[in-house]
Amino acid sequence: FFFGPMLRLGCLVWLCLILSTCGAPPMGPKCVCQEGTSYDGHDIKTLPVNDEGQCCGLCVTTPGCKIGVVAKNKAGTLMCRMTGSKAKSVKKDGAKACFWDRSGGASPKPKPSPRPSPKPLPTPKAPKTLPDTFPPVSTRNPEAEGYLGTVRSGSEAVPRYNLMCFDDKRKPMATNHWWVPAVLGPNAAGKNYVTTLPYVVNCEKNGLEVAYPWIMSQKKIVQNIVNRHWSITPGMSDRYCVRRADEVTFTVTWGAMESTIVRGSPYITVNFKKAQEATIGTGQGVRTLYLDGEEIPSPSSVGADYTAKHKVTVTLRDSDETWVIYVPPNSPVKIKASPSTFGVSFQSGFSGIARLALINNCTTGLDGVSPHCPGKDTPNEEADPYIQDYADAIDEGSNVCTDKAVVTTEKVAKGTLVQYHYQDHKCWSSLPDGLKTMIALPHHLAVTPCEGQTRVIKSGGHRNLRGLSLALQISGHSWPLLYPDYEISWIGQPDKEKVDTILWALKGRNETSDEHYDIRYDMKDGMIDPYNAGKLFAKLARLVLISDQLNEIPIRDKIMDRLRTYISRWYDHTTKNLLIYDRSWGGVISCGCRYIWIERRDWPEPHGYPICGNNGSQLECPTFQDPNFDFGNAYYNDHHFHYGYFIYSSAVLAKFDTEWAKKYNEKVLALVRDIANPSPSDPYFTTFRYFDFFVGHSWALGIYSDPNGKGQESTSEAVNAWYGIYLYGQATNQPLVQTVGETLLQMEVHSTNFYWHVPSNQDIYPKEFKHTIVGIVHDLIVEFQTYFGSNGFFVHGIQLLPVTPVVHLMFHPFWVQWGFPRFQEYCIGDPFCTESGFVTFMIAEQAMIDKDGAWSAALKLPDRVFSLECAGGNGNSLTNTLYFISAWGNHKRERWLSDEPTCTTWEFNADTTSEKAPAIPLGGDHPVAKSVRAQRATSLWTWIIALFCIIAIALVVLYARQQGWCGGPSSQDEAEEIAPKGAGYGTG
Numbered sequence: 001f002f003f004g005p006m007l008r009l010g011c012l013v014w015l016c017l018i019l020s021t022c023g024a025p026p027m028g029p030k031c032v033c034q035e036g037t038s039y040d041g042h043d044i045k046t047l048p049v050n051d052e053g054q055c056c057g058l059c060v061t062t063p064g065c066k067i068g069v070v071a072k073n074k075a076g077t078l079m080c081r082m083t084g085s086k087a088k089s090v091k092k093d094g095a096k097a098c099f100w101d102r103s104g105g106a107s108p109k110p111k112p113s114p115r116p117s118p119k120p121l122p123t124p125k126a127p128k129t130l131p132d133t134f135p136p137v138s139t140r141n142p143e144a145e146g147y148l149g150t151v152r153s154g155s156e157a158v159p160r161y162n163l164m165c166f167d168d169k170r171k172p173m174a175t176n177h178w179w180v181p182a183v184l185g186p187n188a189a190g191k192n193y194v195t196t197l198p199y200v201v202n203c204e205k206n207g208l209e210v211a212y213p214w215i216m217s218q219k220k221i222v223q224n225i226v227n228r229h230w231s232i233t234p235g236m237s238d239r240y241c242v243r244r245a246d247e248v249t250f251t252v253t254w255g256a257m258e259s260t261i262v263r264g265s266p267y268i269t270v271n272f273k274k275a276q277e278a279t280i281g282t283g284q285g286v287r288t289l290y291l292d293g294e295e296i297p298s299p300s301s302v303g304a305d306y307t308a309k310h311k312v313t314v315t316l317r318d319s320d321e322t323w324v325i326y327v328p329p330n331s332p333v334k335i336k337a338s339p340s341t342f343g344v345s346f347q348s349g350f351s352g353i354a355r356l357a358l359i360n361n362c363t364t365g366l367d368g369v370s371p372h373c374p375g376k377d378t379p380n381e382e383a384d385p386y387i388q389d390y391a392d393a394i395d396e397g398s399n400v401c402t403d404k405a406v407v408t409t410e411k412v413a414k415g416t417l418v419q420y421h422y423q424d425h426k427c428w429s430s431l432p433d434g435l436k437t438m439i440a441l442p443h444h445l446a447v448t449p450c451e452g453q454t455r456v457i458k459s460g461g462h463r464n465l466r467g468l469s470l471a472l473q474i475s476g477h478s479w480p481l482l483y484p485d486y487e488i489s490w491i492g493q494p495d496k497e498k499v500d501t502i503l504w505a506l507k508g509r510n511e512t513s514d515e516h517y518d519i520r521y522d523m524k525d526g527m528i529d530p531y532n533a534g535k536l537f538a539k540l541a542r543l544v545l546i547s548d549q550l551n552e553i554p555i556r557d558k559i560m561d562r563l564r565t566y567i568s569r570w571y572d573h574t575t576k577n578l579l580i581y582d583r584s585w586g587g588v589i590s591c592g593c594r595y596i597w598i599e600r601r602d603w604p605e606p607h608g609y610p611i612c613g614n615n616g617s618q619l620e621c622p623t624f625q626d627p628n629f630d631f632g633n634a635y636y637n638d639h640h641f642h643y644g645y646f647i648y649s650s651a652v653l654a655k656f657d658t659e660w661a662k663k664y665n666e667k668v669l670a671l672v673r674d675i676a677n678p679s680p681s682d683p684y685f686t687t688f689r690y691f692d693f694f695v696g697h698s699w700a701l702g703i704y705s706d707p708n709g710k711g712q713e714s715t716s717e718a719v720n721a722w723y724g725i726y727l728y729g730q731a732t733n734q735p736l737v738q739t740v741g742e743t744l745l746q747m748e749v750h751s752t753n754f755y756w757h758v759p760s761n762q763d764i765y766p767k768e769f770k771h772t773i774v775g776i777v778h779d780l781i782v783e784f785q786t787y788f789g790s791n792g793f794f795v796h797g798i799q800l801l802p803v804t805p806v807v808h809l810m811f812h813p814f815w816v817q818w819g820f821p822r823f824q825e826y827c828i829g830d831p832f833c834t835e836s837g838f839v840t841f842m843i844a845e846q847a848m849i850d851k852d853g854a855w856s857a858a859l860k861l862p863d864r865v866f867s868l869e870c871a872g873g874n875g876n877s878l879t880n881t882l883y884f885i886s887a888w889g890n891h892k893r894e895r896w897l898s899d900e901p902t903c904t905t906w907e908f909n910a911d912t913t914s915e916k917a918p919a920i921p922l923g924g925d926h927p928v929a930k931s932v933r934a935q936r937a938t939s940l941w942t943w944i945i946a947l948f949c950i951i952a953i954a955l956v957v958l959y960a961r962q963q964g965w966c967g968g969p970s971s972q973d974e975a976e977e978i979a980p981k982g983a984g985y986g987t988g
Contacts, residue, residue, distance in 0.1 A: 172586025235277025390460020526575020534645025644721025709779025837873025
């Protein structure tokens with residue numbers, strides 16, 4: 001009776017232990033030694049050690065070491081003699097040949113999952129002539145429209161002309177483009193970082209620095225860290241300048257060296273021209289070195305001469321990165337590899353193209369030096385068995401060099417087609433053509449058509465502030481992006497049952513009714529910055545549209561008269577704060593009003609009057625010297641925010657007053673051209689000042705040299721600018737203006753839903769970043785904060801300003817279900833959310849998933865949240881808030897911009913487009929993610945077995961207690977002991 005059950009249960013326990021041992025992960029990497037074996041004939045260095053393990057560690061960190069031979073010297077000291085690949089095995093008593101065995105690594109290399117054979121690569125297409133650029137919307141001189149002209153001088157942010165040597169002799173200068181840091185001079189960190197994706201480059205007077213950043217993430221920030229770089233120098237250079245630039249490329253020259261930097265290119269390309277000391281090098285030691293596929297086991301620390309057929313491949317010890325240097329066929333080179341440096345030098349007078357490309361950011365996983373590894377002591381190849389695909393793609397595209405590019409947009413049947421067209425050529429004429437290879441960011445893949453013209457390499461890739469970026473091969477020389485069309489409304493239709501309440505807010509509340517809203521007397525006179533003036537104009541403009549939609553024509557006309565009067569003063573240049581034309585940079589800037597209050601206590605309230613302490617008509621402009629005056633307007637900060645409100649308000653006026661539109665059209669177009677001129681043929685404004693076509697959004701930061709690079713806070717105000725341009729083009733029947741506005745709007749909305757509204761189904765930012773939304777996106781850092789405060793409701797609210805119909809395009813209901821509770825928590829927990837007016841944005845966001853709740857909350861708002869003193873609510877009104885909730889709350893559509901992609905895969909000669917295809921979380925398709933799932937699956941079985949064992953052991957104990965074999969209280973006593981402590985006791 002006793003031994004039978006115990007024997008069975010005991011056997012069961014032992015079986016569990018055996019099974020759990022089988023399911024446990026294998027042992028980690030270990031040092032393996034062969035007794036009585038030595039290796040002779042290729043010694044690298046000899047060092048004293050304490051044991052065999054230390055010898056193994058020295059070997060893996062010593063360039064060229066394959067085997068460490070451990071033996072005592074004559075003095076009895078244990079020595080480690082490191083040998084290279086040419087050493088031969090010999091028998092020797094007392095010696096041990098040791099090496100680092102990774103076969104039992106903590107992350108065993110998985111068997112590659114089956115996949116269909118890749119389709120053969122298509123024949124590369126011949127380069128084509130670049131298409132025409134956009135025509136100008138106008139070429140009229142802004143000064144002819146009354147914008148006073150000025151030339152910057154002295155300390156007034158004058159362009160650094162010594163850094164600009166443009167071939168086209170352009171006069172209007174770019175101020176906010178992604179490459180502009182190169183012409184602004186060093187920032188506070190002493191650099192002028194330009195983020196090319198995936199690299200960060202820095203132009204120095206003697207050459208080009210190239211860095212591959214890594215990510216450091218915390219609760220409120222994610223930051224690109226730049227602490228190692230390559231240097232590419234021609235020798236004998238003391239200056240550089242930018243000679244060519246467009247939307248996605250720029251070309252820098254150092255005289256004997258030139259580099260065309262292509263946004264999103266995995267290559268850094270330099271063209272040497274009779275360079276005296278051309279060198280490509282880095283301050284890192286070498287782990288392994290290959291010349292045209294053959295290892296150089298013991299590279300010279302002082303330099304050795306070689307003839308390179310085409311390719312030098314090096315794995316760096318300090319970063320564990322593997323890079324390829326492509327050189328002209330059969331180039332004489334000198335290769336130097338010391339413990340702390342590596343370099344490839346060319347003969348004096350060298351001319352030719354060289355290219356640098358990263359092919360693996362965690363090659364060995366050793367020493368913990370690479371922050372890019374998928375796990376501790378785990379190289380990429382263990383988690384990504386097809387990582388060689390990435391290196392192959394880099395090889396395949398290595399002979400496609402780019403000179404310049406053109407971005408085009410056109411309406412097609414399925415939406416708006418944006419294309420990057422590249423003017424390419426063969427880097428080396430004697431080598432075969434290849435397929436253009438680029439790096440695609442997550443938002444690119446969501447709109448890259450899969451119609452057989454592209455292939456995405458799902459192995460390798462790069463982790464940066466844009467998430468996982470993958471290699472994209474292109475069969476031709478154009479990269480298409482297809483943005484689906486969506487209805488863009490002026491104001492929308494409210495619910496019929498809500499109209500009476502909206503009318504009550506508009507006209508039924510006596511003097512507090514919104515029909516009586518007016519701008520303060522001094523602000524009517526232009527004693528205000530253009531940003532806040534624009535917000536107040538747009539507030540009036542939305543009341544005009546709402547009044548018209550509700551057939552309140554007298555109220556519409558009354559409010560429109562106010563708007564027409566006040567905004568016309570700015571266009572007529574009779575305001576105290578003037579808008580003027582900056583001839584130096586080529587843009588419309590504000591002069592500024594130095595506001596002074598003259599107190600007169602003997603006068604009635606307000607006991608005084610304001611004046612501007614400067615005379616704008618004499619170009620006495622405080623904005624010239626103060627980079628913070630008018631929010632940095634004269635330093636080209638935020639113009640699309642400021643003038644976007646003006647353009648939107650002008651569109652509303654133009655919709656109802658065609659005569660006004662005819663009179664002021666060129667004046668309005670000057671603002672349109674300032675922020676979004678589409679044509680290089682416009683002699684007065686740079687092209688697309690604020691918009692970055694590669695990342696798909698704007699940069700608000702102007703001509704500051706910021707250590708964090710370009711940056712932008714409020715994407716909703718950027719979208720509002722493009723919305724205003726779209727509406728103005730529509731109201732005035734100017735198709736080009738309308739197309740420009742619509743395209744930029746669609747692209748900015750799309751990228752916002754990747755990089756500001758953090759998607760829950762994609763791994764854009766590391767898990768350490770604990771927020772659903774980003775406050776500011778820079779080139780090198782993203783932050784959960786704003787420029788005016790770190791309160792959570794500020795961060796959420798600034799992305800919903802102003803409240804217009806187009807806002808609902810930016811807020812997918814699935815994201816709102818995730819993001820809104822955070823916004824609500826921040827707002828309810830801080831009274832200042834209401835006092836500042838930011839509560840109005842919370843209610844607008846709530847409307848997208850809880851229309852009735854938002855409606856009730858809006859009706860409880862105090863009037864003061866819309867007052868001038870409330871920076872958040874002063875550009876809004878109760879009427880507009882109620883109208884937005886009624887017209888756009890719980891809005892349903894068949895598709896949203898963030899529901900893309902429509903592709904199932906991207907493959908050459910295979911159309912896999914599917915209108916019904918679900919969204920693909922790109923991170924989950926990556927081999928790293930598949931490996932994690934496989935590891936989780938293995939871990940799951942281990943836990944199941946362990947649980948089975950625990951149950952079996954518990955049965956043994958229970959059976960023993962029932963038989964009285966074990967001491968302790970009975971089950972009844974235990975229950976009585978636990979019960980008084982409550983039902984939740986013991987639960988975690």
